[in-house]
Amino acid sequence: MPEISPGLFVDAVQGHFRTSAIKAAVELDVFTAIAEGADSAAAIGKRTGAAERGIQALADYLTVMGFLEKAGDRYKLTPSSAAFLDRRSPVFLGDIHKFLAAPEILRLTLTDPAAFVRNGGSVGLANTAPNDPVWVGFARYMAPFMAPAARATAAHFAGRKPAPGRILDIAAGHGLFGIALGRQFQACEVTALDWDSVLAVARENAAAAGLSGRFKTLPGNAFEVAFGGPYNIVLMPNFLHHFDEAACVALLVKARAALAPGGRVAIVEFVPNEDRVSPPIPAMFAYVMLSSTPAGTAFPPSALERMLTKAGFRKPEFLQLLRTPQTLVVAEPG
Amino acid sequence: MPEISPGLFVDAVQGHFRTSAIKAAVELDVFTAIAEGADSAAAIGKRTGAAERGIQALADYLTVMGFLEKAGDRYKLTPSSAAFLDRRSPVFLGDIHKFLAAPEILRLTLTDPAAFVRNGGSVGLANTAPNDPVWVGFARYMAPFMAPAARATAAHFAGRKPAPGRILDIAAGHGLFGIALGRQFQACEVTALDWDSVLAVARENAAAAGLSGRFKTLPGNAFEVAFGGPYNIVLMPNFLHHFDEAACVALLVKARAALAPGGRVAIVEFVPNEDRVSPPIPAMFAYVMLSSTPAGTAFPPSALERMLTKAGFRKPEFLQLLRTPQTLVVAEPG
Numbered sequence: 001m002p003e004i005s006p007g008l009f010v011d012a013v014q015g016h017f018r019t020s021a022i023k024a025a026v027e028l029d030v031f032t033a034i035a036e037g038a039d040s041a042a043a044i045g046k047r048t049g050a051a052e053r054g055i056q057a058l059a060d061y062l063t064v065m066g067f068l069e070k071a072g073d074r075y076k077l078t079p080s081s082a083a084f085l086d087r088r089s090p091v092f093l094g095d096i097h098k099f100l101a102a103p104e105i106l107r108l109t110l111t112d113p114a115a116f117v118r119n120g121g122s123v124g125l126a127n128t129a130p131n132d133p134v135w136v137g138f139a140r141y142m143a144p145f146m147a148p149a150a151r152a153t154a155a156h157f158a159g160r161k162p163a164p165g166r167i168l169d170i171a172a173g174h175g176l177f178g179i180a181l182g183r184q185f186q187a188c189e190v191t192a193l194d195w196d197s198v199l200a201v202a203r204e205n206a207a208a209a210g211l212s213g214r215f216k217t218l219p220g221n222a223f224e225v226a227f228g229g230p231y232n233i234v235l236m237p238n239f240l241h242h243f244d245e246a247a248c249v250a251l252l253v254k255a256r257a258a259l260a261p262g263g264r265v266a267i268v269e270f271v272p273n274e275d276r277v278s279p280p281i282p283a284m285f286a287y288v289m290l291s292s293t294p295a296g297t298a299f300p301p302s303a304l305e306r307m308l309t310k311a312g313f314r315k316p317e318f319l320q321l322l323r324t325p326q327t328l329v330v331a332e333p334g
Numbered sequence: 335m336p337e338i339s340p341g342l343f344v345d346a347v348q349g350h351f352r353t354s355a356i357k358a359a360v361e362l363d364v365f366t367a368i369a370e371g372a373d374s375a376a377a378i379g380k381r382t383g384a385a386e387r388g389i390q391a392l393a394d395y396l397t398v399m400g401f402l403e404k405a406g407d408r409y410k411l412t413p414s415s416a417a418f419l420d421r422r423s424p425v426f427l428g429d430i431h432k433f434l435a436a437p438e439i440l441r442l443t444l445t446d447p448a449a450f451v452r453n454g455g456s457v458g459l460a461n462t463a464p465n466d467p468v469w470v471g472f473a474r475y476m477a478p479f480m481a482p483a484a485r486a487t488a489a490h491f492a493g494r495k496p497a498p499g500r501i502l503d504i505a506a507g508h509g510l511f512g513i514a515l516g517r518q519f520q521a522c523e524v525t526a527l528d529w530d531s532v533l534a535v536a537r538e539n540a541a542a543a544g545l546s547g548r549f550k551t552l553p554g555n556a557f558e559v560a561f562g563g564p565y566n567i568v569l570m571p572n573f574l575h576h577f578d579e580a581a582c583v584a585l586l587v588k589a590r591a592a593l594a595p596g597g598r599v600a601i602v603e604f605v606p607n608e609d610r611v612s613p614p615i616p617a618m619f620a621y622v623m624l625s626s627t628p629a630g631t632a633f634p635p636s637a638l639e640r641m642l643t644k645a646g647f648r649k650p651e652f653l654q655l656l657r658t659p660q661t662l663v664v665a666e667p668g
Contacts, residue, residue, distance in 0.1 A: 277404050
């Protein structure tokens with residue numbers, strides 16, 4: 001690309017073609033077909049039930065984007081595509097498109113982006129509306145993406161004594177954070193809070209992890225429902241970013257009141273640096289929240305510390321969750 | 335990025351956020367505001383009538399993508415953004431999003447991408463429907479993007495003797511290719527063929543270029559309407575890629591019949607290499623056509639040569655149009 005070029009702009013303005021192609025490829029299981037040995041457009045087409053010319057245009061574009069390698073007429077998976085996009089892989093996460101590029105999300109993102117920028121947040125409640133069905137999709141499809149962060153969070157608490165007896169998982173979604181801690185501390189009881197429709201997914205995941213007997217659910221709005229307790233750990237994975245600082249402080253005050261002596265709040269977030277433009281994924285997440293919530297954002301460390309202090313917590317500990325774009329923020333009452 | 339990472343996938347599946355942010359930024363004239371000296375989120379917000387927090391999230395994301403540079407709380411344009419996205423720039427092309435990410439295009443691209451891949455082309459006529467209004471948007475908004483290719487095409491014919499007396503511009507759109515030749519050859523008459531609604535835009539552009547007296551229009555379907563002639567040059571800029579090879583051959587036969595002795599057809603296309611995966615823009619264009627036409631594609635040189643031969647032309651000349659992703663293909667009857 002020459003120094004002055006419209007290339008970056010032309011690529012960005014056509015960003016929707018990336019979403020489109022990756023959605024089609026995962027839905028048709030093109031990556032799985034290639035992994036299973038169908039390596040020409042004709043063979044992939046036969047295996048996926050798609051027209052050869054459709055597969056050729058798709059596979060060529062996937063090659064341009066770096067998902068496939070092409071030699072002659074043969075396609076093969078890159079190591080990353082083999083790991084994450086072959087449906088038979090234990091770390092397959094292709095279906096996250098069913099949440100990240102769900103019709104509701106595409107509508108919020110693309111219908112009138114100038115309107116939510118002008119407004120400083122979504123026009124209407126968007127994804128923060130009560131019982132928004134988008135969160136069932138989140139719980140069902142984002143679990144494989146969140147699993148490494150859940151495991152890393154549990155690992156952080158592994159050495160702590162005494163072992164936690166009761167854990168509250170606020171806005172549990174798929175339930176993976178509470179479940180990871182529940183698997184680690186075999187005697188503890190996990191309570192998952194979320195919309196009732198979402199908790200159905202968490203219960204499925206808890207049962208699959210063998211936690212059923214000590215996995216409880218608390219349906220409703222986290223700002224309204226009584227937390228019960230006291231708890232040794234209150235988890236807030238990927239929840240604060242949906243709200244403004246005042247709402248977050250109110251929620252943190254409520255969480256503090258539900259902690260047992262020696263208890264801690266454990267927040268998982270996309271935390272950009274103070275410059276708000278790095279690293280890329282946490283930094284761009286502020287725009288994702290702008291499009292889909294009235295007042296949410298990606299909080300830099302200073303904002304999280306300010307909110308925790310206002311809510312009566314000591315200076316928090318920030319821990320980068322390895323091999324994820326997320327940060328664990330642990331704080332104890334002051 | 336580590337060697338094995340889901341980063342590429344997560345970025346692609348969120349491609350629609352790129353489209354969204356660039357659309358918002360151009361519509362709100364954020365780049366122009368910064369160029370005019372509004373360099374903080376507060377100042378940009380004031381100048382564009384947008385909330386400061388909306389602008390902050392947007393400008394930070396634009397920085398992540400490489401459109402802006404940020405130092406402290408101040409934003410500035412990159413040289414490319416200053417050239418192409420400041421509305422006061424003579425080469426401003428921000429409004430191409432009004433075609434490339436128009437609601438109709440987004441619908442075709444995103445509603446059910448697996449369906450058009452499975453089908454080997456759009457389900458229905460999509461952008462090839464008679465009088466499709468999307469082409470009025472193309473004519474109006476894509477002109478600045480196509481201007482360099484039009485100028486380079488005209489430059490190619492500059493030295494040719496004798497000067498062409500009559501030029502036919504098939505699927506003229508904005509009319510820029512015919513107009514560029516018309517400006518170069520002051521005596522020649524240019525006939526632009528397209529849907530009538532589109533020709534209104536071409537006529538405006540021809541008048542602005544001082545061609546009115548020698549600019550004619552021919553409304554209708556290029557496959558049905560009589561071309562008249564004979565012409566010294568028949569232009570086909572960005573038209574063949576909408577159709578299959580048989581339709582292209584039929585059109586080329588018709589074009590050949592309309593040529594004066596010594597006349598030439600001049601095709602402008604996105605021409606990928608024979609591998610169909612390079613260079614990036616022409617290669618990905620096959621997927622764009624898959625989504626929006628029943629049988630169109632980006633033809634590699636071998637396909638263009640085959641079609642021209644079948645239509646009675648000699649071996650064509652391929653010329654890369656400098657500083658554009660397009661290729662000029664010139665052929666004379668055999």
